[in-house]
Amino acid sequence: MTEAGFLGCCGSTRFAREMALRGPFSSLDLAVEASREIWWNKVDVSGWLEAFAAHPRIGDVEALRTKFASERFCSGEQEAALSSANEQTLHELADWNRKYEGKFGFVFLICAAGKSSSEILAALKERYSNRPIEELQNAASEQQKITELRLAKLMSNDANSSPAVEAKLGDTPAAPSTDVKQATPGTGPASNLRPPITTHVLDVALGKPGSGIDVSLHLWTENSSPGGSEANADESHGFWTPVGKSVTNNDGRSGPLMTPSNYLQPGKYRITFHTAAYLARVHGGEKNEGSVFYPYAMVVFEVKPSQAGEHFHIPLLLAPYSFSTYRGS
Incomplete structure (x- = not known):
């Protein structure tokens, strides 16, 4: 060395x-x-x-x-x-x-x-x-x-x-959380590290945390060969590759969506909040998730190479007929 x-x-x-x-x-x-x-x-x-x-x-x-x-x-x-x-x-x-x-x-x-x-x-x-x-x-x-x-x-x-x-x-070292399959070299857990991407949900209609909401994180992968791994893939350009998923707790905070690290692979990320079950359960006494206006909310953002060492907290502010987001701290 x-x-x-x-x-x-x-x-x-x-x-x-x-x-x-x-x-x-x-x-x-x-x-x-x-x-x-x-x-x-x-x-x-x-x-x-x-x-x-x-x-x-x-x-x-x-x-x-x-x-x-x-x-x-x-x-x-x-x-x-x-x-x-x-x-x-x-x-x-x-x-x-x-x-x-x-x-x-x-x-x-x-x-x-x-x-x-x-x-x-x-x-x-x-x-x-x-x-x-x-x-x-x-x-x-x-x-x-x-x-x-x-x-x-x-x-x-x-x-x-x-x-x-x-x-x-055998790993592909560039992709987050196992070649984006679940664990990148160099991103092993450490006490002073946290996942580079985090999120929480706030129900702004009630002024309370949005708990029990399924959350998933994906990374955009450019196609090097025909075909994508998901049904919603644009096969001419690329596809969304799963990175991690969790459920918001009683404070509205998601569990880890990726391995803790001081480094985040640059690229386009998508956080999907599966809001149908929550909105049906909490608002209006609805039991039919099909009647919910927003069955899910997606937030897509891009991490530049110069931002690879930064932390990204991307919350969701949710109501039955609106949602918004911002980059938090």
């Missing part, structure tokens, strides 16, 4: 220096947590660009092969892409990478683990239409994903492949 070792995980000298100062780390969770805080809060844009420049251009096959042969951290990260690429796809990748770098001024960066060459090419074409500030944020997010994969490999080697570390290697 030297500065040189961390530089192999991320090409930013500031990042590597800060990680070395904070190390050694007793677990992968602690290392990933520190890497996220440093990357988003300590490393500036010039450091991001320095890290981007350390990557080979996807599509420059010879450069990739040379780098993979000599650097253990890179080996396998783009293996699926290389094995699935045909000559036409490789030439398209090289051509689009040149276009991308000409437009944005840095190489196209994507966490290629498990992605085919056609998936990478499709992502490259889609992201080419973005604004420069959006692509800078996208690239920074992809770099953090790659960094976490390499940290897992680094600590696996340092720990002589201990089971605790090896178990992390």
Whole structure:
């Protein structure tokens, strides 16, 4: 866990220096947590660009092969892409990478683990239409994903492949709460941490907490292949991936919707309040949930990369014929 070792995980000298100062780390969770805080809060844009420049251009096959042969951290990260690429796809990748770098001024960066060459090419074409500030944020997010994969490999080697570390290697580190399936590396519970997203419900018609309301949290996931996981998915763009769910208590507060952490994966989130049963039970003596005007309320909000270290409290103010929200503290 030297500065040189961390530089192999991320090409930013500031990042590597800060990680070395904070190390050694007793677990992968602690290392990933520190890497996220440093990357988003300590490393500036010039450091991001320095890290981007350390990557080979996807599509420059010879450069990739040379780098993979000599650097253990890179080996396998783009293996699926290389094995699935045909000559036409490789030439398209090289051509689009040149276009991308000409437009944005840095190489196209994507966490290629498990992605085919056609998936990478499709992502490259889609992201080419973005604004420069959006692509800078996208690239920074992809770099953090790659960094976490390499940290897992680094600590696996340092720990002589201990089971605790090896178990992390199959995770996709960028998504909250298990690859958004239920537990992100580096976001394990700690006494001084709380879930990055919290909520409560206030019944403004009664001036009382809204208790017993089912609440669910989802993260918007861009499609890399056809098909979504939910019936309401827009399959041409992406789908909402479940993160967590709970029920409001007697104070109207929801239980944890995600794992406690100091870091929140940037992206679009949706909190759904399933209000039908509550409104039917509390207002007007209704027993038929079908007669409720608002059977559920949805709040969609976006977390920017620069806000990844912030806390988001998103309450719901509810009445039988109206609801509103705000960002609380």
